[in-house]
Amino acid sequence: MSITHHLDDATLMSFAAGALPAALSAVAASHAAMCARCRREVATLERVGGALLAALAPAMLDRAEPSAPAAPVLPARQEHHEAGQSVELPKPLARLLYGDLDAVRWRRLGLGVWHHRLPVEGSGGLWLLKVAPGGVLPQHGHSGAELTLVLRGSFHDATGRYRIGDVADLDETIEHQPVADPGPDCICLVASEAPARFRGLIARLMQPMHGL
Amino acid sequence: MRDHAAFSYALSFVHHAGRRTHPAGAIGAMADLLRRVAERADTTAFRELYQTYGPRVKAYMMRLGADAGTAEDLAHETLINVWRSAAHYTADKGGAATWIFAIARNLRIDRLRREVPWQELPQELRDGVCGDLRPDEALVEKERQARVRAALSSLPPEQREVVTLSYLEGRSHGEIAKRLGVPLGTVKSRMRIAYQKIRAGLEDLR
Numbered sequence: 001m002s003i004t005h006h007l008d009d010a011t012l013m014s015f016a017a018g019a020l021p022a023a024l025s026a027v028a029a030s031h032a033a034m035c036a037r038c039r040r041e042v043a044t045l046e047r048v049g050g051a052l053l054a055a056l057a058p059a060m061l062d063r064a065e066p067s068a069p070a071a072p073v074l075p076a077r078q079e080h081h082e083a084g085q086s087v088e089l090p091k092p093l094a095r096l097l098y099g100d101l102d103a104v105r106w107r108r109l110g111l112g113v114w115h116h117r118l119p120v121e122g123s124g125g126l127w128l129l130k131v132a133p134g135g136v137l138p139q140h141g142h143s144g145a146e147l148t149l150v151l152r153g154s155f156h157d158a159t160g161r162y163r164i165g166d167v168a169d170l171d172e173t174i175e176h177q178p179v180a181d182p183g184p185d186c187i188c189l190v191a192s193e194a195p196a197r198f199r200g201l202i203a204r205l206m207q208p209m210h211g212l
Numbered sequence: 213m214r215d216h217a218a219f220s221y222a223l224s225f226v227h228h229a230g231r232r233t234h235p236a237g238a239i240g241a242m243a244d245l246l247r248r249v250a251e252r253a254d255t256t257a258f259r260e261l262y263q264t265y266g267p268r269v270k271a272y273m274m275r276l277g278a279d280a281g282t283a284e285d286l287a288h289e290t291l292i293n294v295w296r297s298a299a300h301y302t303a304d305k306g307g308a309a310t311w312i313f314a315i316a317r318n319l320r321i322d323r324l325r326r327e328v329p330w331q332e333l334p335q336e337l338r339d340g341v342c343g344d345l346r347p348d349e350a351l352v353e354k355e356r357q358a359r360v361r362a363a364l365s366s367l368p369p370e371q372r373e374v375v376t377l378s379y380l381e382g383r384s385h386g387e388i389a390k391r392l393g394v395p396l397g398t399v400k401s402r403m404r405i406a407y408q409k410i411r412a413g414l415e416d417l418r
Contacts, residue, residue: 009407010400014385015331017378018317022327029330040418041411042331043306047360048410049317050310052379055361058267059274062284066262066291092330121327145385193386 003035005166011147012038016045023124023191026092027147027167030189033090034165088151088164093189096126101152101187106130112180113137124193131155131186137178144194146170148178153186155179242308243350250298261308262291269316275380276320286323290316297333307357320382352417359413371406374399 007015007028014020015028032038088101096118097104106114112132120126128151131137137148137155148168155162157176162168170176180186242264248257269290273283293315301311318329367375377383377391385403389396 008400008404010385010403013375013403013407014378017382018321018329018331019378019382019384021384022325022330025330029332032332044360044411044414044418045407046314047306047310047357048364048375049313049379050306050308051357051361051364052376053265053268053272053313053316054309056268056271056275056380059271059280059283061263061266061270061287063288064263066259066266066288066295092332121325193384 003037003163003165005160005162005168006035007031007038007041007147007167008169009041011145011169012041013045013048016042017049021124021145021193022122023120023126024145024147024193026096026118026120026126027149027189027191029092030090031147031149031165031167033092093151101128104128104130111135120191124191127190129188129190131180131188133180133182133185135180135186137180137186137188138190144192146190146192149189151187151189153184154181155186155188156181243353246294246298246301246308246311249295250301258291258295261294265294265308265312266291269312272316272380273320273324276324276382278324282323286316286319290319293319307353309357325382356414356417359417360410363410363413367406367409371402371409374402375406378403 011020011024011028015025015032020028032042089097104116106116106128108114112135114130116128116130118126118128129137129148133153148162150162150164150166152164154164154166155178157168157178159168159170159176161181162178168178242261245254245257245261248254249261266287270280270283270287273286274280278286290312294312297315301308314331314333318331318333321327321329321331364372364375373392374388377388383391385396385399389399392399
């Protein structure tokens with residue numbers, strides 16, 4: 001898998017710090033599961049967390065001794081991270097879906113556009129989006145963070161072409177109009193920090209004037 | 213040695229120091245303790261880890277809004293998780309502090325935010341290197357950590373502030389922007405620059 005669009009450094013830092021909203025974290029984790037480069041970045045950023053933790057002034061414990069723990073659990077050696085998982089579904093996402101992408105129960109949004117909402121805590125929203133070739137993905141930008149990870153097919157916009165494993169983590173100020181490429185339907189995992197805004201986009205999509 | 217002055221502003225909310233805690237400078241030896249726990253279920257080594265990191269994890273949890281009792285319970289649980297999973301520890305994923313940070317972070321997301329932690333713990337990250345480390349990997353890792361500390365302590369205050377608010381208070385970009393009264397883009401660019409400096413310091417060790 002050759003991934004060319006990665007998570008923004010500020011997103012990576014917030015993710016490693018445990019400060020990224022849950023919906024965005026789901027997409028960040030799914031991308032990292034597909035992307036060795038971003039896994040390395042997260043590992044580096046966790047060292048920052050280790051350094052900050054080690055430098056904290058200690059708060060005295062009431063219990064100075066640990067309670068006697070049971071014997072450590074010896075590891076069953078796991079398979080390589082990317083082996084054994086579904087080709088299309090990164091492991092973090094697999095736990096939210098009962099089957100593969102073909103088993104998803106899609107709801108039609110408009111001509112050539114379907115969505116499926118996924119459960120996630122917090123104020124944001126998490127969706128699977130399916131767009132037929134030539135279809136326009138709901139537009140990013142304007143307010144609140146949004147992450148889009150390609151799981152099948154590809155799309156392109158002014159910032160480039162996004163293939164499987166690529167994530168669009170674009171500055172809010174960038175306006176762009178992603179269009180699904182010819183080939184299989186483009187399926188993306190999309191997280192938005194502001195679900196109301198996303199619903200607004202969906203409503204707009206459903207209007208016939210939104211030419212596809 | 214760690215530059216405490218560099219972090220002092222970040223520490224204003226945490227209780228100070230127990231006499232049973234070890235000086236932070238001894239933390240370099242902690243990876244060895246973790247190995248002793250992993251290889252021989254060494255309870256003496258575990259007690260030392262507990263007494264060094266328990267109070268720091270407690271401080272971390274309190275910084276994130278937990279009351280002292282809850283923070284103590286979460287610190288205890290974090291260290292028990294360290295004990296249980298010590299056999300997964302490999303030196304290339306960061307030192308003991310990094311390992312313990314990741315466990316504490318996920319426990320905090322689970323218990324204090326009541327959300328599913330999406331971040332994988334180091335034992336789940338297998339890039340095919342586990343168990344086959346270069347003999348000098350432990351030393352290289354020690355050097356990486358020293359450089360991370362050096363880079364952190366050289367950050368200007370406005371960059372250190374956004375890093376600290378992320379890691380120690382769990383604030384999102386938007387929350388930090390609101391707190392500091394600066395545009396979202398400013399928060400993100402400060403974080404990017406901070407990370408670029410940290411990464412630049414590690415360039416030849418990656």
